[in-house]
Amino acid sequence: MAWRSLWRNALGVLVITLMAGCSGGPGIGGGPAPTRYPFPTTTPAARLPVTFIVSVPDGTDSESQVVLNLLDEVTSLALNSTVISMEAIGEGKWEARADLPRGRLVFYRYSLRGEGETLEALPNGEGVDYRLFLVTGANTVDDQVSRWLTTTYTRPSGRVHGLVRDQATGLAIPGLMVSVAGMRTWTDSAGAYKFDSVPAGKHMLVYFDPDGNYRVFQQEAIVADGAETPGDVQLVPASRVSVTLHVFLPADTPAGAPVRLVGNLLALGSTFQPAAAGSLIEPTRAITLTPLPDGTSVAVLSLPVGFHLRYKFSLGDGFWNAERDGTSALVVRELDVPQMDVLQTDGVITWHSAGGAVSFDASVPAGTPTTESVSIQFAPFPGIWMNPVPMWSAGVQRWSYTLFSPLEWPGPVAYRYCRNGDCGVADDAATAGANPAGRQFTPSGQPQALADTVQAWVAWSDAPAPSLVLAAPAARPDFRSGVVFTSAPWRRPFDPTLVDLVGMRLNTLVLSPAWYAAAVTPLPDLVYLPGLNSPLRQDLLAQIGSARSAGLRIVLAPDLLPLSGSLGDWWAAAPKSTEWWNAWFTAYRTFLVGYADLAQQAGVEELVVARSSVVPAMPGAAGAPADAEIRWRVLIRDLRNHFGGRMAVELMLTDQLQMPPLFLDEVDEIYVQVRAPLGANDGASLEEMSAAAGALLDGKVAVLRPLGKPIVITAALASANGGASGCPNDTSGACLALEALTSGSPVALAIAPNLNLQANAYQALLANAAARDWVSGFVAWGYYPGVGLRDASPSVHGKPAETVLQVYFQALSGR
Numbered sequence: 001m002a003w004r005s006l007w008r009n010a011l012g013v014l015v016i017t018l019m020a021g022c023s024g025g026p027g028i029g030g031g032p033a034p035t036r037y038p039f040p041t042t043t044p045a046a047r048l049p050v051t052f053i054v055s056v057p058d059g060t061d062s063e064s065q066v067v068l069n070l071l072d073e074v075t076s077l078a079l080n081s082t083v084i085s086m087e088a089i090g091e092g093k094w095e096a097r098a099d100l101p102r103g104r105l106v107f108y109r110y111s112l113r114g115e116g117e118t119l120e121a122l123p124n125g126e127g128v129d130y131r132l133f134l135v136t137g138a139n140t141v142d143d144q145v146s147r148w149l150t151t152t153y154t155r156p157s158g159r160v161h162g163l164v165r166d167q168a169t170g171l172a173i174p175g176l177m178v179s180v181a182g183m184r185t186w187t188d189s190a191g192a193y194k195f196d197s198v199p200a201g202k203h204m205l206v207y208f209d210p211d212g213n214y215r216v217f218q219q220e221a222i223v224a225d226g227a228e229t230p231g232d233v234q235l236v237p238a239s240r241v242s243v244t245l246h247v248f249l250p251a252d253t254p255a256g257a258p259v260r261l262v263g264n265l266l267a268l269g270s271t272f273q274p275a276a277a278g279s280l281i282e283p284t285r286a287i288t289l290t291p292l293p294d295g296t297s298v299a300v301l302s303l304p305v306g307f308h309l310r311y312k313f314s315l316g317d318g319f320w321n322a323e324r325d326g327t328s329a330l331v332v333r334e335l336d337v338p339q340m341d342v343l344q345t346d347g348v349i350t351w352h353s354a355g356g357a358v359s360f361d362a363s364v365p366a367g368t369p370t371t372e373s374v375s376i377q378f379a380p381f382p383g384i385w386m387n388p389v390p391m392w393s394a395g396v397q398r399w400s401y402t403l404f405s406p407l408e409w410p411g412p413v414a415y416r417y418c419r420n421g422d423c424g425v426a427d428d429a430a431t432a433g434a435n436p437a438g439r440q441f442t443p444s445g446q447p448q449a450l451a452d453t454v455q456a457w458v459a460w461s462d463a464p465a466p467s468l469v470l471a472a473p474a475a476r477p478d479f480r481s482g483v484v485f486t487s488a489p490w491r492r493p494f495d496p497t498l499v500d501l502v503g504m505r506l507n508t509l510v511l512s513p514a515w516y517a518a519a520v521t522p523l524p525d526l527v528y529l530p531g532l533n534s535p536l537r538q539d540l541l542a543q544i545g546s547a548r549s550a551g552l553r554i555v556l557a558p559d560l561l562p563l564s565g566s567l568g569d570w571w572a573a574a575p576k577s578t579e580w581w582n583a584w585f586t587a588y589r590t591f592l593v594g595y596a597d598l599a600q601q602a603g604v605e606e607l608v609v610a611r612s613s614v615v616p617a618m619p620g621a622a623g624a625p626a627d628a629e630i631r632w633r634v635l636i637r638d639l640r641n642h643f644g645g646r647m648a649v650e651l652m653l654t655d656q657l658q659m660p661p662l663f664l665d666e667v668d669e670i671y672v673q674v675r676a677p678l679g680a681n682d683g684a685s686l687e688e689m690s691a692a693a694g695a696l697l698d699g700k701v702a703v704l705r706p707l708g709k710p711i712v713i714t715a716a717l718a719s720a721n722g723g724a725s726g727c728p729n730d731t732s733g734a735c736l737a738l739e740a741l742t743s744g745s746p747v748a749l750a751i752a753p754n755l756n757l758q759a760n761a762y763q764a765l766l767a768n769a770a771a772r773d774w775v776s777g778f779v780a781w782g783y784y785p786g787v788g789l790r791d792a793s794p795s796v797h798g799k800p801a802e803t804v805l806q807v808y809f810q811a812l813s814g815r
Contacts, residue, residue, distance in 0.1 A: 005792055007082060047099040048135055054086070054110055054143040055093050055201075059153060064096040064114035071107040071130055073264055074310050074332050076386075077278025077317045096503070103308035103336060105208060105216055106133045109182065110145055120145045120182065123153040123197045128182035130276045132206040134218045145179065146199050158223040161194040162231030164207060167215075173214065173235060174594065177272060179206045180221065184272075186528060186537070188590060189597035189642075193231075200225045206234060210266040211538060212304035213237055238327065241341050245299045247289060247313060248347040254315070254402055257392050260286040261299050262318050263311030266538055269318075273531045276384050281318040283389055284421060284492045289313070309335040313348050316389040318333035320378060321404055323348045328405070338704040346497035355407030356447040360416050362391065362399045364454045367462060369798070371496045374399040377423040379414040380406075383435050388421045407443040414438030417454055420496060420787040425744035429456040459789040461748055466759035466800040469686050473770035475814030480712055480777025481805075482508030482552075486742060486795070487533045487559055494546040497785050502550055504802060505810040509547050510555040510608075513540055515591050516563040517570045523583040524574065526560065526591055533561065537598060544602040557608035557650070558595045566739070571616040576623040584617065585631050589638065596642035606646040609636060612673055615652060619661045627668035629662055650714065654726065655702045664707055672701050673714040673781060674740065677726035680759050682754065689724060689764035697768055697775070710776035713769045719758035719799055720751050720792035728792070743784030743793035751792035759800040766808050780805060 004600035056802045060066075086094035100106060101661065107130040120128045133141055147153045155775045159182055163171045163189050172191030177184055180195055181203050187193045206218045214235040224228050249259065262269040262281050269286030279483050280806060289297035303309065311333050315321035323331045326349055333346070364374055375388035384464040391399040399417075414437045416423065416431035424434055431438045441450060483506060490497065513535050528534045535543070544554050562570050575582060592609060599607050610632070615621060619628040636647060648669040652658040653676050676696055678689045697713075704711055718728040718741050727735040731751060741748045762780070769775045780796050788798020796802045 018550055026218075042595060046102050048102050049097055049138050050100050050106075050133075050135055051095060051097050051140045052086070052108075052143065053089070053093055054094050054145060056112075056145045057147055057728060058092065058154070059151065060092070060112065060148070061114055064112045065110045067117075068096045068098070069109050069111055070098060071109065071278075071330060072330075073107040073130070073280055074262060074271070074312055075322065075330055075576050077107065077130060077274055077457075079281065080330050081563045090146070096368070100135045101308060101334060101336075102135055102137075103306065103335075104135045105206075105308065105309075106135060107131070109323060112148055113459035116148050118148045120439065120712070121147050121149045122182055122520070123147065123199065124803045125149075125155060129184075131182045132179040132184075132208065133204060134206060135225035136218075141204065144181065144199050144201050145205075156200040157197045158200055158225055158227045158229060159194065159196050160198050160203075160205065160221055160223060160231050161192070162233065162410050164191040164193065164232075164239065165234050167234040167236050173209070174413065174597070176214070176235075177208045177210060179208070180204070182222070186530065188528070189588045190590075192590075198223045198229075199577065205231050207235060207353070209235075209269050210270070210272055210536075212265050212307050212789075215304070218445070219476060232543045237304065240302045240304055241302045241337065241339065243303050243335075243337065243341070244343045245301065246343060246345045247297045247299070248345070249295070249297060250348055250350050253351070254392070257315055257402075258390075259289040259297055260314050260317075261289060261301075261311060262286045262314050262322075263309055265307075265309070266536075267301075268311060269713065271530075271536070275387050277319075277380065277386050277662075279317065279319060279387050279540060282387055283314075283317045283490065285316075286317075299369040305339050309337055311335070313346070315351055315402075315404070315616070317387060319386070319406070319757045320389055324350050324353055325406055326350075328353045351404035353405035353407050355443045356445055357402055357404045358407070358441055358443070358448045358450065359402045360391070360400060360415070361394065361449070361451045363452070363456060364397050364399065365456060366397060366462070367460065368419070368457065370395055371499045372420050372787065373496070375421040375423065376401050377416050377418060379438060380409065382414075385423065385435070388418060388423045390421065391417075393681060395535035399745060409443050412440040412442045412464060414440050417452070419457060419460075421490070421491065422786040425458070426460070426789060427458045427785040428454045429458050430454075432458045459744070459753075460798070461789040461790060463755050463790055463800050466804050468757070468763065470690060470763055470767040472811040472813075473767065473808060476770065476812050477814050479770065479774075479812045480508050480553075480779070481809040481812055482506045482510060482555075482777070482779040482785035484510040484557065484714060484779050484781045485512050485783050485785050487512045487514035487784060488562060488742070488744070488784060489533060489535070490543055490558050492542075493627065494543060498550045500788070500797065500802075501547075501552065503554055504806045505813055505815070506805070507551075507553055507813070508555060508777070508779065509552045510557050511540070511543065512559045513595060514559045517567060518563045520570050520573045521575060523580060524587060526587040527563070529563075538596065541602055544604060548603060554602070554604045555606040555648075556595055556599045556604045557606065557611060558590075558592060559611050560613040566737070567613055568737075574616075574623070576625075578625065581617075581625040581631075585635065588617070589635055592635070592639060593642055595610050596639045599645065604645060606648055606669065607643050608648045608650055608671065609639060610649045615658060615775050616704045618658070619663070620659050630660065632663045633666055636663065648712075653696075660704060660707070664709065667709070669710045669712060669776075670704055670707070671712045671714050671779075673706070673716055674765065675716050675726060676700070678724045678764055681725055682721055682757055684724070686760045689760055690767060693764045694770040699774060702774070705774050711774065712779060713765065713775055714781045715762060715765050715781050715793055716781040717758055717765070717801075718792060718794045719753045719755050719763045719790075719801065721754050722758070723754065723794075724757050724761035738782065738794055740794045743782065743789050743791060743797070744786075745793070748791040748793040753790055753792045755790060755800050758796070762796070762801045762804045763808075766805070770808065770812055
């Protein structure tokens with residue numbers, strides 16, 4: 001359609017070249033902000049011819065056209081790309097040329113146009129998000145398309161692996177992105193990376209630090225069928241300079257609206273993980289400009305010298321409400337970071353595209369927490385909900401947003417509201433779920449003002465105050481009190497959640513970064529997937545730093561999640577041969593060592609080395625290796641070389657306590673996750689629950705006392721019928737595993753919650769734990785960090801059980 005082509009081809013590029021003593025714009029000073037910034041004539045950056053040659057799979061339709069797509073990683077990978085038709089040069093190869101700025105890290109991919117358009121795919125059938133290439137000269141790029149989305153992979157393949165180190169120090173570089181043949185991965189704490197199933201042939205390996213701390217580097221790799229190709233490199237650290245951007249804004253910029261700076265670095269909002277419609281930008285991650293008294297704004301950046309920065313200013317993200325040029329085309333600015341500190345003056349011409357601006361005024365329910373924000377989410381195409389954009393506070397329980405662009409759509413645009421940017425979970429109840437129709441507006445040539453009322457939020461009905469019947473415990477200032485986060489993303493800003501945690505009077509936060517159990521045969525594969533719920537190393541460090549600044553002690557408890565199905569099914573399918581266990585312990589060591597190194601760097605207090613997800617690998621478990629005891633001892637002693645803090649193991653307590661392994665003498669603390677019944681049924685009184693909790697602790701947990709280790713109770717109690725009797729019920733009354741009741745999941749939202757039952761169960765268990773001097777702490781399992789939800793999940797966030805914890809934790813603190 002013509003309007004789709006408009007977005008594919010409309011690329012407005014404003015090139016800014018920094019020059020010593022450059023004039024042409026007013027400096028920071030007094031005087032009113034001009035209506036429009038008087039742009040100087042810009043000097044184009046040096047551009048170099050780059051030739052792209054690609055081999056396509058055998059059987060590719062000869063009547064189709066192979067296309068090179070130069071992607072706009074700041075706006076959106078699926079929108080605003082530059083499309084270049086390639087020329088067939090024989091032997092299944094196609095060629096195209098593009099003039100590109102020196103130093104640019106190019107995001108690109110190939111597609112096939114015939115009756116429709118088909119994107120290239122990886123050998124496993126997943127679509128290629130993007131390839132990377134660094135422009136260093138008059139380059140030639142040789143690529144291979146593994147397969148199209150509509151075909152199968154038939155070519156030979158090999159593997160690529162390597163170590164990435166700092167050229168100056170020789171130390172490993174963790175958290176670095178490595179790309180080859182449209183695949184990407186991240187280096188672990190040892191600087192190691194690997195790729196399987198790389199098509200045989202010549203490829204370009206690209207190494208990129210999303211923080212910009214190292215210079216981008218690329219090298220060729222020749223992959224042979226069935227062979228290992230080494231790709232060890234040493235990267236040059238990038239020095240940094242201060243770049244101050246003094247920005248003139250249009251006169252109609254809404255007062256108080258945050259203006260963001262978004263671009264191709266992690267600090268400028270890019271996650272490098274595509275969301276819907278290929279958006280890499282999360283607005284809440286981006287830098288917000290500081291307004292000055294004269295109506296202009298400023299941002300002070302620490303940037304790597306020599307980096308080719310691509311950026312723009314926005315009232316939303318890289319696409320929604322992003323700046324436009326004089327023809328209303330999208331703008332992407334380019335800056336080669338100089339070798340000295342510099343002040344640069346920029347000016348936004350307009351926020352408007354064609355069509356009249358649409359203003360949104362949303363009134364939200366009175367019970368919406370005042371610490372939260374409200375976001376608006378747009379769907380430019382049916383079912384394609386892009387990243388949420390924060391709205392602007394407009395008073396008590398009112399939020400506003402004005403959409404200036406893009407407004408060229410030929411038909412209705414869907415939108416909806418959500419809490420704290422957690423759209424798809426904490427939604428307006430009228431537009432809930434993964435793919436709602438949403439509210440709608442139709443762009444026109446005239447301004448529109450839409451006034452909406454959110455009648456109710458999903459899983460946020462009024463909740464009764466808990467009945468605090470049991471006596472508050474005596475003060476125990478050394479008692480560990482806290483929550484265990486789920487592995488769900490904890491996105492910026494962190495402050496709203498930290499306010500809730502500090503308000504609970506807890507002193508400990510247990511973070512649960514996750515990897516995924518992927519392939520199980522012939523050998524196990526444990527994978528790091530930041531595209532799902534594996535946190536970026538940089539994000540995890542930021543979370544730890546923010547929580548420590550709030551006065552919380554940090555425990556890191558890495559966990560394994562199933563890539564598909566259940567973890568129980570994954571373990572059941574495991575061959576559990578000696579070869580299999582050797583591979584599993586090797587992979588698990590890599591997993592844990594990475595977090596041990598990070599914990600050491602970040603000042604984490606404790607590392608949990610075994611959680612309930614690895615019970616089948618523990619000594620005595622069915623199918624566990626005969627030498628499991630020795631393997632675990634060796635692993636823990638190895639981890640001591642990486643982490644100097646305390647170490648712990650988590651044991652499960654259901655009907656019976658998991659058999660304590662002998663290697664517990666190697667660790668400093670024991671967590672006992674309680675999933676045992678606190679009553680025969682939901683009708684048990686609080687007093688009966690309390691008696692059951694006391695008997696449980698004295699009869700089943702106290703057997704650990706002779707080990708002489710501190711014992712922390714981890715309470716895993718769902719707010720569902722049956723949650724206190726060890727059998728949380730689904731809609732038919734059958735028992736559910738707690739892992740199926742993740743907060744905000746369709747299952748947890750479909751079940752009617754029993755909030756009072758959860759609050760009573762917490763009161764009974766915590767009161768008894770605090771009354772026993774041999775119990776050193778109590779943490780609530782399954783806390784959902786993004787937003788409080790009154791669903792059937794175990795999370796206490798926003799529920800009456802949270803109030804119970806706050807009262808008891810405060811009493812225990814003695815404050």
